[in-house]
Amino acid sequence: MTAETIFVGTELLLGNIVNTNAAYIAQRLAAMGISCYYQSVVGDNEERLSKVLREAIDRSDLVILSGGLGPTQDDITKDVTAKVLDRPMYLDEATKNRIEEHFLRRGTDMPENNIRQALVPEGAIVLENDNGTAPGLIIEHPVLSVADSKEGTRKIILLPGPPLELEALWESKVEPYLKKNSHEVILSSMVKIVGRAESEVAEICADLINSSNKDVTVAPYSKTAEVHLRVTAKAADEKEAKKKIKPVVKDIKGRLGDSVYTTHEETTLEQAVVDLLLANNLTVTTIESCTGGMVAARLINVPGVSEIFKSGFITYSNKAKRKIVGVKKKTLEKYTAVSAQVVSEMVSGIPIFNLNRADVAVAVSGYAGPDGGTKEHPVGTVFIAVNVCGVISVKEYHFKGSRQKIRESAVAEALILMRQSILEYYSRMMSNPQE
Amino acid sequence: MTAETIFVGTELLLGNIVNTNAAYIAQRLAAMGISCYYQSVVGDNEERLSKVLREAIDRSDLVILSGGLGPTQDDITKDVTAKVLDRPMYLDEATKNRIEEHFLRRGTDMPENNIRQALVPEGAIVLENDNGTAPGLIIEHPVLSVADSKEGTRKIILLPGPPLELEALWESKVEPYLKKNSHEVILSSMVKIVGRAESEVAEICADLINSSNKDVTVAPYSKTAEVHLRVTAKAADEKEAKKKIKPVVKDIKGRLGDSVYTTHEETTLEQAVVDLLLANNLTVTTIESCTGGMVAARLINVPGVSEIFKSGFITYSNKAKRKIVGVKKKTLEKYTAVSAQVVSEMVSGIPIFNLNRADVAVAVSGYAGPDGGTKEHPVGTVFIAVNVCGVISVKEYHFKGSRQKIRESAVAEALILMRQSILEYYSRMMSNPQE
Numbered sequence: 001m002t003a004e005t006i007f008v009g010t011e012l013l014l015g016n017i018v019n020t021n022a023a024y025i026a027q028r029l030a031a032m033g034i035s036c037y038y039q040s041v042v043g044d045n046e047e048r049l050s051k052v053l054r055e056a057i058d059r060s061d062l063v064i065l066s067g068g069l070g071p072t073q074d075d076i077t078k079d080v081t082a083k084v085l086d087r088p089m090y091l092d093e094a095t096k097n098r099i100e101e102h103f104l105r106r107g108t109d110m111p112e113n114n115i116r117q118a119l120v121p122e123g124a125i126v127l128e129n130d131n132g133t134a135p136g137l138i139i140e141h142p143v144l145s146v147a148d149s150k151e152g153t154r155k156i157i158l159l160p161g162p163p164l165e166l167e168a169l170w171e172s173k174v175e176p177y178l179k180k181n182s183h184e185v186i187l188s189s190m191v192k193i194v195g196r197a198e199s200e201v202a203e204i205c206a207d208l209i210n211s212s213n214k215d216v217t218v219a220p221y222s223k224t225a226e227v228h229l230r231v232t233a234k235a236a237d238e239k240e241a242k243k244k245i246k247p248v249v250k251d252i253k254g255r256l257g258d259s260v261y262t263t264h265e266e267t268t269l270e271q272a273v274v275d276l277l278l279a280n281n282l283t284v285t286t287i288e289s290c291t292g293g294m295v296a297a298r299l300i301n302v303p304g305v306s307e308i309f310k311s312g313f314i315t316y317s318n319k320a321k322r323k324i325v326g327v328k329k330k331t332l333e334k335y336t337a338v339s340a341q342v343v344s345e346m347v348s349g350i351p352i353f354n355l356n357r358a359d360v361a362v363a364v365s366g367y368a369g370p371d372g373g374t375k376e377h378p379v380g381t382v383f384i385a386v387n388v389c390g391v392i393s394v395k396e397y398h399f400k401g402s403r404q405k406i407r408e409s410a411v412a413e414a415l416i417l418m419r420q421s422i423l424e425y426y427s428r429m430m431s432n433p434q435e
Numbered sequence: 436m437t438a439e440t441i442f443v444g445t446e447l448l449l450g451n452i453v454n455t456n457a458a459y460i461a462q463r464l465a466a467m468g469i470s471c472y473y474q475s476v477v478g479d480n481e482e483r484l485s486k487v488l489r490e491a492i493d494r495s496d497l498v499i500l501s502g503g504l505g506p507t508q509d510d511i512t513k514d515v516t517a518k519v520l521d522r523p524m525y526l527d528e529a530t531k532n533r534i535e536e537h538f539l540r541r542g543t544d545m546p547e548n549n550i551r552q553a554l555v556p557e558g559a560i561v562l563e564n565d566n567g568t569a570p571g572l573i574i575e576h577p578v579l580s581v582a583d584s585k586e587g588t589r590k591i592i593l594l595p596g597p598p599l600e601l602e603a604l605w606e607s608k609v610e611p612y613l614k615k616n617s618h619e620v621i622l623s624s625m626v627k628i629v630g631r632a633e634s635e636v637a638e639i640c641a642d643l644i645n646s647s648n649k650d651v652t653v654a655p656y657s658k659t660a661e662v663h664l665r666v667t668a669k670a671a672d673e674k675e676a677k678k679k680i681k682p683v684v685k686d687i688k689g690r691l692g693d694s695v696y697t698t699h700e701e702t703t704l705e706q707a708v709v710d711l712l713l714a715n716n717l718t719v720t721t722i723e724s725c726t727g728g729m730v731a732a733r734l735i736n737v738p739g740v741s742e743i744f745k746s747g748f749i750t751y752s753n754k755a756k757r758k759i760v761g762v763k764k765k766t767l768e769k770y771t772a773v774s775a776q777v778v779s780e781m782v783s784g785i786p787i788f789n790l791n792r793a794d795v796a797v798a799v800s801g802y803a804g805p806d807g808g809t810k811e812h813p814v815g816t817v818f819i820a821v822n823v824c825g826v827i828s829v830k831e832y833h834f835k836g837s838r839q840k841i842r843e844s845a846v847a848e849a850l851i852l853m854r855q856s857i858l859e860y861y862s863r864m865m866s867n868p869q870e
Contacts, residue, residue: 013471015461016656019454022476026450036448037483041457041474048472164836221451286728286749292735293721293728296749300727303805303838311755314721314731314747316740324746370738401599403738 001182003029004038004060006052008068008077009161012041021066021166028170031265032178033186033234034062044074053084057143057154062178067161069134071113077158078119078137085141085156087121092135095126099133127173134160136169138177155181187241188232190265191252192272194416198222204255205229208248216244218252225412226269258423269415274302274309276422277360282388284418285358286312287325287346289337289365290382294411310358321346325363338365338377340394343385348392360422361387362414368403382410386421391428393421436617438464439473439495441487443503443512444596447476456501456601463605465654466700467613468621468669469497479509488519492578492589497613502596504569506548512593513554513572520576520591522556527570530561534568562608569595571604573612590616622676623667625700626687627707629851633657639690640664643683651679653687660847661704693858704850709737709744711857712795717823719853720793721747722760722781724772724800725817729846745793756781760798773800773812775829778820783827795857796822797849803838817845821856826863828856 005025011017022039029036037060042048049068056063068077082089096118103110117134120126127136137158157174159166179185193201201220202209208218215235221228231248235241253260261272277284286296296312299305313324318337321327327345335341346363366382367373373381380401385394395417399409440460446452457474464471472495477483484503491498503512517524531553538545552569555561562571572593592609594601614620628636636655637644643653650670656663666683670676688695696707712719721731731747734740748759753772756762762780770776781798801817808814815836820829830852834844 011656012457013461013474014465014654014656015458015463018458022447023450023453026448028450030449037478037480038487039448039476043472045472052473219449221446221449288728290735291732292744293723293731293747293749296728297726297732297842300725300749300751300842301839306751309727310752311759312728312749312751314728314735314749316735316747317745320746404736407732407735 001034001061002059003034003036003062003064004040004056005036006049006056006063006065007039007041007161008044008049008065009041010043010074012067013043020163021161024163024167025064025066025170028175031186031188031230031232032175032182033184033232034178044068044076046076046080049076049080050084053081057084057141057156060154061152062155062157064157064159066159066166069117069158069160071111071117071133075116078121081139081156081158082121085121085139087123087139089119089121091115092118092120092126095120095128095135098128098135102133125177127169129160129165129169130172131168132160132162132165134165136160136173138174184234184236185238185241186232186234187238187245188230188265189245189249189263191229191231191249191256191260192262192267192269193227193229193256193259194225194261194269195259195420196227196256198227201227201229201256205252208252216248218248224408225416258420261419268301269412269419270298271302273415273419274299274305276419277308278304280422280426282359282422283308283310283357284360284362285310287361287363288312288314289316289321289346289363290368291364291407291410291414292316294407295362295364295414298411298415315346321365336374336377338367338374338381338383340383340385340396343383344392344394347385347387359389360418362418364410364414366397366406366410368406368410370403380406382406382413384410384414384417386414386417388421388425391421391425393417393424436469436496437494438469438471438497438499439475439491440471441484441491441498441500442474442476442596443479443484443500444476445478445509447502448478455598456596459598459602460499460501460605463610466621466623466665466667467610467617468619468667469613479503479511481511481515484511484515485519488516492519492576492591495589496587497590497592499592499594501594501601504552504593504595506546506552506568510551513556516574516591516593517556520556520574522558522574524554524556526550527553527555527561530555530563530570533563533570537568560612562604564595564600564604565607566603567595567597567600569600571595571608573609619669619671620673620676621667621669622673622680623665623700624680624684624698626664626666626684626691626695627697627702627704628662628664628691628694629660629696629704630694630855631662631691633662636662636664636691640687643687651683653683659843660851693855696854703736704847704854705733706737708850708854709734709740711854712743713739715857715861717794717857718743718745718792719795719797720745722796722798723747723749724751724756724798725803726799726842726845726849727751729842730797730799730849733846733850750781771809771812773802773809773816773818775818775820775831778818779827779829782820782822794824795853797853799845799849801832801841801845803841803845805838815841817841817848819845819849819852821849821852823856823860826856826860828852828859 040052042052068075100110125138129135139156141154216233219230231245233241233244293314315321315324318332325346331341343363343365347361363385367379369379373379380399382397399406475487477487503510535545560573564570574591576589651668654665668676668679684698728749750756750759753767760781766776778798778800782796798820802808802814804814815834817832834841
C-alpha cells in the first residue's frame, strides 16, 4: 500500500503556521510500514485542489487530506473531494445533532454556517470528532480504469487541520481502520541513544541499517544531542512481529551499551532522567545561567516530577551566583563566570538557605551569544557540572548556531551529563561497596 | 510572478524532521508579495523528483528546491535538475577550492565524495555557502513553448536543506537577487497585538483586511496569545512603499491602542517586555511553579537581558514557595498553591536572602495536567501575579490542551500581564503625580 498526503490551507502557503501535521502523519504511516512518496500543500482553491487530488488518487492507494473542513465558504476540501469522486452529499443527522450539542454545551445555538460540517459524501464512513465540530471521513472509492495506474480501491481520508483534533482522530479511528484493513501487523521500537555522533552510530550499526532483510528494518533519525534508531518489523501477527524485533533491539543495545537510554517511542530524555532519579529516590535541583530555566522547564515537562524536583535557581548575574549558591568572589574574579571552577562551585556551594539540600544538582554557565565570549572561550562555550551525592563531574562544550540553538544544545547535554553521572555513581558504588 | 517550492528528502516523508524550511520560504515569499500556490515534498528518487520538477516548471515562474545537495549518492537534486533542464554539469574550480578550504580549516582533507558538490549545471549562478559545503544555485531557464503554460523565463533556485545554511543563503543571496529582478519594491510591517482575540482584531480591522486595495494588503496571523497583522505594500521604490504602509499602520494602532506592542517583524513579545524594563530602568525576577523556568527562559532569549535580569526562582513545591519567597503556610493551607492569594504572596513576600530586591516580579502557579486540579480549579487553571514597584495585579486563566500547551499559554500570558502592569503603573503615575 502506498500513501500520499495533501494539506489544504492558505495559511500554510503563507508560512503563517509550520506544517507539523505532515511530520505527524508521516511518522505514523512509517511506523505502520506504509510507504508515503508525496506530500503536497495547496491553498483553498478549487481548481488547484482538484488537480492535486486527481493526481494523488491516480497514483496512490491511500490519500490523506487534512484541513479545509471548517464551517466557512473558504473551507472547500469536502466539496471538492465529493465533486472529484462524483458523490453527492447528504445531511448526516447524527453529525448535525453532535455539532448542535457541541454548541449547546458552550451555552450557544449552532451558528447557521456550521450545518455545512454535517454534509457527508455518499458512502463515506463518518469519524466522530470529540475535540471539534468537523467530523473525519473515510471514503473507499473503486478505481475501475485509470491510465498508467493500478486498478482497485482507493482509500481517501479527510481529517480536520487543528493538530489536537487530527491526532485524536488518527489514533482513535484512522489507525485502527488501517490496521483492520491490513493483512499484516507492523510494529516498531525506537532505540534512543545519547553521547554518540550519528556517524558513529551509523558505522556501528551499518550492517543492520543496510540489511537487505526487509522484514526488520533499522532507520536512523537525528535530534539535538540524540540519535534514534527505529526498528520496524512486519509480520502476520503481533506476537511474531515482537519476536522479530526483540533480537535486533537486543543486538543494538549490546553494541551501544549505556548509550541507549530507552527503547520506547514515547520516552523522552527528560523522562529517562526523571525515571532514574525516582528509581534511586534522588531529589534534584537546577542552577542555571545561560540556559535561564530551560533545564528545569524540561524536567518539569514530565508529569509527576514534583516527587523529586522541589526548587530550581536561575543565577544569571555574578552576584546571584555568589548569594544564592555560594560561588566565591575570588573564583569568579580568577576564572570568570564561564569556567569549570565556577560551575563546580555552583553545584557544591553551601546554599544561603537550608532548602537546597537536593541529592543531585546540575549547573550550566556559558556564552550563548550573539555578543560576549572571550578569545579563549568564544560564543558557544558552555560548562556544565553535575553533583551526585557529593561526586562532581564537569564538562566543557563548544556549540554552534544561534543563541537559541546553543541554549537548546546545552540543555540536552545537561540532561545527558546528569544521566551519565548518576549511572557512574552507582556503578562505582557497586564495584567499591565499602565507599 | 508565481512561485512554488519543492522539498527533497526521505527524512521529510518519514516524518523524521518537521519541514520548517517550507514555512520559512513561504513567509519570505509572502513578505515580498510573491504568490506561492504549491508546496511539494518528494524523496530522493529520480523518477518522482523529475515528475514533480517538470510539473512545477510548467506552471510556475519561480521554482525553489531545497535539500538533496549533500555529497552522497543519495543526494540527487542537482543531477535531476540538470537532466530535466538538459544542461550538462562542469566542475566549478572556485567551488572546489572553497570546499577544500572548508575541510582544511577543520584539519582534514576533503573526502572524495565532496567533489560532487562542486559540479555545477551549465549557465547556473553559483551562490557561495558560508555555513556548509553545498553551494546554492540559480538557473534562469527559457521556456519556449510548453502546452498550457506561460512562455518566458523560469527561475529555478536550488538551496541546501539545513535551515542554518538555507536561511543564510536566502537572506544574503536569494532575496537580493529576486528584488533586483523585480520591477517593484515590496515592503511590510508586522503589527503585533496582545490581549485581543483573533476574531476581535478581525472585526475591528475587517475593512482593511477585506479591502480591494491590492496596493496595501493587511493579513492576520495568529500565535499563542498573540495576533499579528502583516501590512504589505507594493510600489515602484522603497520611499513610496513606506509612504503607503505608514498611514495604514497608524490607523491600526489608533484602533487597537496599547494592544499593539510592536510594528517590527523582528521584535518578539519578550523583547518588547525587556525593552520596556530597560527603558524604565526596572530590574525583574521570576518566581515560577507550573511553568518551571519557562518565563525566565523566554526573557533570557533576549540578548542584553543581563542588565535587568539577575536571578529567578523555580518554587515547585509548597515548601519552596514558603522558604524561598515567604508564602505563608496558612495561605497555602487555606487557599491551596493554585490561588490568587498564593501568587500574590509569591510576588510580595520578603525573600529569605536580600538579593531578590527586583523592581518587577512575576509569579505563575497552576495545574498543567494531565493529573491534578480540583473541581473548582480543573487542569488548565493558572494564576499569574505581577508586582510593579509594590503595585500587584493578579489574573486567573483557563487554558486548554496538553501539559506543554497549557504551560506555553501561561508563559505568553505572564509576559502580557507584565507589559500591561508596567504600562498601567506609569500611566497611573502620570495622572496622579503626587502618589
